[in-house]
Amino acid sequence: MTVVTTELLRRFDVPGPRYTSYPTADRFVEAFGEEEYVLALQQRRVGSVGKAMPLSLYVHIPFCQSLCYYCACNKIITRHPERAEVYLRYLSREIDLHTAHCGVGQQVSQLHFGGGTPTFLSDEGLRELMAMLKRSFTLVPGGEYSIEVDPRTVDESRLALLAELGFNRLSFGVQDFDPEVQKAVHRVQPAEQVFSLIESSRRLGFESVNVDLIYGLPRQTPESFERTLGQVSELRPDRIALYAYAHLPERFKAQRRIITAELPMASAKLSMLAQALEVFEGAGYVYVGMDHFALPQDSLAVAKRQGRLHRNFQGYSTQPDCDLIGLGVSAIGRIGATYSQNVKTLDEYYDAINQGRLPIARGLALTKDDLVRRSVIMALMCQGEVLFEPMEAAWLIDFRSYFEPELQQLEEMAGQGLVKLADDGVQVTELGWYFVRGVAMAFDKYLQANRNRARFSRII
Template identity: 45%
Template sequence: MASNNLIKWDLDLIKRYDLSGPRYTSYPTALQFDPDQSAQDLVATGMKTTDSNAPLSLYFHIPFCAHVCYYCACNKVITRNRKKAQPYLDTVYKEMAQVSEWYSNDRIVNQLHWGGGTPTFISDDQMSELMSHTRKHFNLRDDDKGDYSIEIDPREANPDTIKVLRDIGFNRISLGVQDVHEEVQKAVNRVQPTEQTQSVLDTARSHGFKSINMDLIYGLPHQTEDSFKETLDTVIDMDPDRLSIFNYAHMPDRFRSQKHIDAATLPSPETKLAILENTINRLLDAGYAYIGMDHFAKPDDELALAQQNGQLHRNFQGYTTHADCDLVAMGVSSISQIGRVYYQNEHDIAGYSKAVEANNFAVKRGVVMNDDDIVRSEVIKQLICHFSLDTTMIEKRFAINFADYFAAEQTELASFAQDGLIQVNNGVITVTPAGRLLIRRICMAFDAYIPKQQKTNGFSRII
């Protein structure tokens, strides 16, 4: 694989190609999920097309947050009433009992993730209970060799909670930081002193967590090039194993909480680009490898090693090392990938709870991948994970002639090559250092569902 630290900042290319497009955590993307698809048919096809002996990845969505962060676009429930958690968990247990009958088959669970919301909103006892129910229905590892991770708000995690998480099997954590400056934090309603974050970090390390990720967001109110450099310096000193640097997309018409953000205080598009360029350079200088899009990792981290070995994968949690796992997701709005099927649960708690009570499951919409989807999904995965595509490998795997199969895409690929986004040599498409930041745009050329005039409403901007 090509070196993953070669990034060339070409502002002209970025401005020309920076439109809206999918993040390709799935292909087909969620826009193709059909609410008219029969839930029973989706499940039946999933059971029929899954490898019942392959390992599993489990995801649980805990939607509750005690406080609203104004920038947030996640599916969440803002409440300070902790009593709301138990009825929701009881519903999750009913759903879990059903889906384990469909998919468990004693398959080893190599990956597990709790996302939100704020998973640590629930009590220590409830977290232990949730993991106990999971172990009852699925074959969790007990050798600490799984990739068991949880998203943590440092404001909602005391030392006792960190110990409980380690004791019940978690070995990776992801900390939401976003920005270290109080002015920015106040503007987005997330005041979080650096000392608080450092305390959680130190406690996690003392309990032997294997990997720590931190999330940052650029494009928030009052951020400048200099202020975000200070945030980066502070975070680099904390020495996380991975970093996710997300672009804030201001869409107050879609996400009500964003109406609290004064658009006049947001950095200009030019400043955002400068912040991103500085961020990439700073992290590369600090020794992090550029994994792709908004992800960075230390060179000895499993993500970086998987990319080097050609084994990196991408799913709804982002980049991952578990390409061989079906993803079984539980809880409100969660998305599963089973065999040839993607499906999503009901989006609000009332609908989710009602569906589980009636059916023991809550599938709302989904899509069954056809043969063309399978081919294009693999092409997009190779490009977005490895910045390279061996067309000969695709030809052998799917018994096609690449140039003939993708005849309609050749003009666009030639344009990419002419503009310096890709190089094509001996059947290998290689994304150039200048093209890596625009990998989503390159992948869009192989997306059969996006009109070629590139009307991409509903997606965030690439950069």
């Protein structure tokens, strides 16, 4: 087992991107709008890539029945289910606007419902949404079809419906099992409820069940979090996503309800992370990278062993790198060498679609330098190494001269045992996997000015 010291954790406790994309979403500009996005869709339709490469779909369901104080997602708190019915009608129209440009029946190998709370939708609403998607796209066998689940909104019969609709992966938002922590963040859900739901998920045959945890929440202590870690180990989900809570009340209004004095000290937070690494690896989990753990037989762990790991806006994936269509308010997409994001409010979203427009608010057309750096960062994040010769052949660059300052920056990390620098490439060490965001940051030209770093959560 790799020993990760609290001293090393403290050294890398700095803000940084999660690199679900490069450049990151804070670089998107309003100069990229619907016209540029439509052109990218049309180019995909006529190009050979569009015919051969399956799509990924992301659908954002913004509604929640109650507010979780830690939440930084784009959400709408409501007790009125009819609001979702209206939203589904507009989603259907947005899908039609897409297929008018990219064609009906394009193959999809990855689908993810996020939020908000996707399971806010009624059974009828979930059926309606899946029917819309299947009318317009072809969901291929063997794909990853996942949905985020609030345990408070489902029972075994609803899980059975999700299986019937074609979902094969579930992600349960747990965050912490301690009752006091749950009260402090306004998300009370008994551990027994989660245990029962995951047992039902296994009986129903879901291929993979993920549990989300957060450390650094109010009223959490190393002792209380150790109990949660023990319960999660007993629960034994296929995957675990362990996130650091980023307290940014100036940006996220919900977090203003958290009592700052109840947040754990930085030293306690680092202790919780060190505990988690020790407990999960001791329980047999593979550290996939970037907060993700998986059982050895899970497809994510297998993909890492075989060098087939990929990364997109939903995090790590076993699916090959592919274009992504984002549907719904605030959804982010990627088509070819472009990124795009929808408007963030329902009023703007409905208004755009009523005008017959795709609701693009901003985006980015990537430069060659962006593409080169993206390939390097994703190689580090997914394969843990960058080989110079393939990069030089693909991008017609001399790697050592192109990235001379970046390689000099990595020399300090090499001295810390995080990377190995060789004549033919850069390799992330076993220890370095725990700090791979920090390694990738060396190649991010937008972070060279320190003022940009404050926009991100801390990497530990």
